Amino acid sequence: MTTATTFAVRAAKAAAALGLLVSAATAALAADYDVLIRGGTLYDGTGSPAKKGDIAIKGDRIVAVGVVPASATADKVVDATGKYVTPGFIDPHSHAVPGIATAELAGAKSILTQGITTVFANPDGGGPGDLAPLIADIDKNVPGVNVIPMIGHNGVRSAVMGLANRQPTPVELQKMEGLVDNAMKLGAWGFSDGPFYIPAKYSKTDEIVDLAKVAAKYPGSFYISHIRDESSYDIGVIAAIQELITVSRQAHIEGIVTHMKMLGPEVWGKSAEAIRIINAARAEGLSIWADQYPYAASGSGLQPSLVPGWAQEGGPDAIAKRLANPEQAAVIRKEMVRNLARRAGANAIMIRSYAPDPSLEGKRLDEIARAKGQDPIDTAIDMLKKGGAGIVSFNMNEKDVEAIMKQPWTMTSTDGSLVTFGKGAEHPRAYGAFPRKLRLYTLDRHVITMEQSIHSMTGLPAHVFKIPFRGELKTGNFADVVVFDPKTVRDTATYNNPHSYSVGMDYVFVNGKPAIWADKVTPDHYGKVLLRQENPPSAATAQMMPPATSGRVE
Numbered sequence: 001m002t003t004a005t006t007f008a009v010r011a012a013k014a015a016a017a018l019g020l021l022v023s024a025a026t027a028a029l030a031a032d033y034d035v036l037i038r039g040g041t042l043y044d045g046t047g048s049p050a051k052k053g054d055i056a057i058k059g060d061r062i063v064a065v066g067v068v069p070a071s072a073t074a075d076k077v078v079d080a081t082g083k084y085v086t087p088g089f090i091d092p093h094s095h096a097v098p099g100i101a102t103a104e105l106a107g108a109k110s111i112l113t114q115g116i117t118t119v120f121a122n123p124d125g126g127g128p129g130d131l132a133p134l135i136a137d138i139d140k141n142v143p144g145v146n147v148i149p150m151i152g153h154n155g156v157r158s159a160v161m162g163l164a165n166r167q168p169t170p171v172e173l174q175k176m177e178g179l180v181d182n183a184m185k186l187g188a189w190g191f192s193d194g195p196f197y198i199p200a201k202y203s204k205t206d207e208i209v210d211l212a213k214v215a216a217k218y219p220g221s222f223y224i225s226h227i228r229d230e231s232s233y234d235i236g237v238i239a240a241i242q243e244l245i246t247v248s249r250q251a252h253i254e255g256i257v258t259h260m261k262m263l264g265p266e267v268w269g270k271s272a273e274a275i276r277i278i279n280a281a282r283a284e285g286l287s288i289w290a291d292q293y294p295y296a297a298s299g300s301g302l303q304p305s306l307v308p309g310w311a312q313e314g315g316p317d318a319i320a321k322r323l324a325n326p327e328q329a330a331v332i333r334k335e336m337v338r339n340l341a342r343r344a345g346a347n348a349i350m351i352r353s354y355a356p357d358p359s360l361e362g363k364r365l366d367e368i369a370r371a372k373g374q375d376p377i378d379t380a381i382d383m384l385k386k387g388g389a390g391i392v393s394f395n396m397n398e399k400d401v402e403a404i405m406k407q408p409w410t411m412t413s414t415d416g417s418l419v420t421f422g423k424g425a426e427h428p429r430a431y432g433a434f435p436r437k438l439r440l441y442t443l444d445r446h447v448i449t450m451e452q453s454i455h456s457m458t459g460l461p462a463h464v465f466k467i468p469f470r471g472e473l474k475t476g477n478f479a480d481v482v483v484f485d486p487k488t489v490r491d492t493a494t495y496n497n498p499h500s501y502s503v504g505m506d507y508v509f510v511n512g513k514p515a516i517w518a519d520k521v522t523p524d525h526y527g528k529v530l531l532r533q534e535n536p537p538s539a540a541t542a543q544m545m546p547p548a549t550s551g552r553v554e
Contacts, residue, residue: 016218028369033074034512037483045087045459045472048453055085057479060512065473066267076514078507080483084450086479087458088117088510089434092224092291092413093258097100097121099418100147103138108144108379108418108452113501114434115457116414117480117510118146118470118530123258123415124226125194126155128161129179131186135529143527145404145510146480148465150192150224151183152210153200155314161377165202165313173210176307180214187531189465190222191215191253195243196229197304198312205243212251220466220532223247224256231342231395234309241274243282256464259415260290262400263298263393265341271400274409282409291413292404294437296396297495299352299415302380303388308335320385329381329533344395346376350495352425353390356385362496364427365391392427402447405437411464412437412457426498432491435502439490467530479512 042053042065056064056074064205091111096119099105111119121134128134131149138147156179158171168176180191191212194200200208208223215221225247227240235243241257248255257278262270281288303312303319311322311332322328340346346366354360360368369376375541383389404410416430429436434457444454462471468475482505489504508516513526 005407031073031075031419031427032056033063033072033198035076035078035509035514036068036072036074037078037080037085037481037507038068040083040085040483042473042522043084043086043451043454044474045455045462047455047459049451050084055473055481057471057481057512060478062473062475062477062479062481065475070536071199078483082487083483083485083506084454085473086454086482086484087113087462087473087477088482088508089115089412089457090461090465091116091119091434092256092411092461092465093123093293093415093534094119094121094413095123095126095415095417095430096145096147097127097134097138097418100143100145101134101141103141104420105418106138106141106143107521107525108527110416110418110421110431110501111145111414112508112510112515112521113503113505114414114432115184115482115484115505116145116379116434116510117482117515117527118148118467120148120150120189120224120465122150122152122155122192123194123224125154125192125200127152127155127192129156131188131493135186135531138529142525143529144515144529146470146530147527148467148530149183149188150190151188151215153191153193153195153203153208154197156180156211157199157203161199163199163307163313163315165199166342167202167204168207173207176211178408180211181217184215184218184221187529187533188215189220193223193225196226198309198315201228201309201312205246208243208247209250212247212253216253218532221249221257222254222282222465224258226258230261230267232266233339233342237262237267237270238273238277241277245277245286247288248281249284249290254287254289254464257288257290259280259298259413260292260404260410261298261396264395265344265397266342268397268400271403275403278407278409278428289409289411290404290407291411291417291461293413293429293433294401294405295427295429295433296398296401297392297394297427298396299390299392301388301390302349302384304334305349305391306339306380307384308332308339311335316387320387323381323385333377333381336380340377340380343393348394349376350392350394350425351383351389352392352427356383356386358424360389364507369535390424390426392533402441406448408452410456411461412453422499428491428493428495428498428500431493431498431500432502435489435504436491438484438486443489468533479509481507481509483507494518498554503510
């Protein structure tokens with residue numbers, strides 16, 4: 001070996017040794033965690049009393065819950081003294097789609113500022129009959145929150161039968177079953193329904209049971225419904241809840257009454273009977289649940305709210321043609337008078353979106369009618385002839401709202417849309433449902449405890465919908481975590497000023513990453529589409545996660 005060669009070999013060995021020393025030094029200086037949340041009041045999502053403690057996050061997982069030694073280090077540290085630390089909130093009834101599938105709205109700011117980190121898409125039986133393009137669009141734009149897809153009854157019926165007011169042929173039913181089955185295979189979590197809306201309004205219970213049975217073949221699936229009648233339109237709210245229970249019983253599937261309410265003066269006070277029949281079904285062994293948004297006003301449209309079901313066949317254009325026919329219009333008008341009374345009258349209807357004349361948005365129907373010198377029904381008919389309008393309907397009683405909220409089987413939801421900020425007179429629930437429940441009903445009125453309130457937003461929906469590794473502050477779970485200030489948390493959106501973000505959600509982590517940091521929404525998106533898994537990971541999988549080596553886990 002030449003002198004030059006020997007020197008080169010020695011130099012290489014020295015460099016390698018130096019590299020090892022540098023690597024060791026770098027490792028020694030590396031932080032223990034990515035995020036360390038210190039000294040917060042921990043509400044773990046189970047409904048248990050709060051405890052003081054710390055949360056450590058590494059990657060997309062929670063790796064320590066409890067007391068983390070003062071010597072532990074992290075790339076980011078949150079001082080949560082005086083703050084509440086909870087799992088990320090889960091919204092089982094969100095109209096984030098189609099907005100969240102667009103580049104403009106994918107960041108989901110109005111959702112994140114409520115502390116929501118996971119939403120269910122396609123409620124009320126909505127969405128397309130084929131979920132693949134929708135899922136691809138959401139993926140492409142990278143959502144700011146996690147999105148769980150459902151397959152909707154209205155979507156599959158429209159795809160097969162259009163808006164026809166009739167029962168399906170055997171071939172059509174088979175096609176609908178095929179669409180539900182395809183969606184479940186693709187990764188939909190459950191079957192969503194809305195027989196209050198067309199075309200599912202034209203279905204009979206047997207059709208719903210048939211389609212629910214398809215979903216029921218897949219482990220962990222469910223049936224969630226905007227029930228056929230929340231008021232006294234046809235079968236009545238109690239019979240409509242019983243229909244959902246029948247579907248659950250016959251299809252052997254979990255059933256959820258979505259945005260449960262007693263709509264209109266004619267059914268105010270019936271929450272007691274509704275609660276009784278749900279409790280009876282649960283005692284029978286059925287898995288029946290509900291979700292609810294914390295407002296006494298609902299959001300819908302003039303068409304489903306006022307027009308009789310038979311006259312809605314074919315959609316807005318067909319309705320306009322019927323209203324142009326004097327004989328048909330007279331029959332429809334008579335039923336509209338009755339339906340307006342069910343909704344507590346013209347002053348209880350506020351226009352929230354009306355494309356032909358946006359200046360009417362935010363005004364009450366009686367106010368618009370007076371300005372036009374019309375009866376409110378005729379004003380509504382004129383608007384229906386031009387395609388209809390979105391409305392906010394003030395139709396609930398606070399005693400019913402609170403009675404439903406107190407039930408241990410009631411989850412929290414928004415029923416809120418994801419829209420361009422400032423566009424239309426949106427329902428304030430789109431911006432404020434979860435903080436409103438925390439502020440008004442929990443901290444101010446003490447209708448329910450903070451433990452129950454947080455549980456209804458986190459651990460309860462995770463349990464009901466079988467969402468693995470979310471909904472609790474637990475080692476091994478995904479790091480969807482919220483830090484909010486109980487002194488400042490509140491909704492700011494009102495019926496007259498609905499486009500206003502909630503405040504008090506100081507830090508929100510989605511899959512371990514800061515979506516809100518120090519009260520500011522960050523520019524990157526950290527959510528993902530969560531597809532149902534045939535074999536969800538077992539609890540034992542959590543034991544494979546990196547151990548919380550520097551803290552006591554509780």
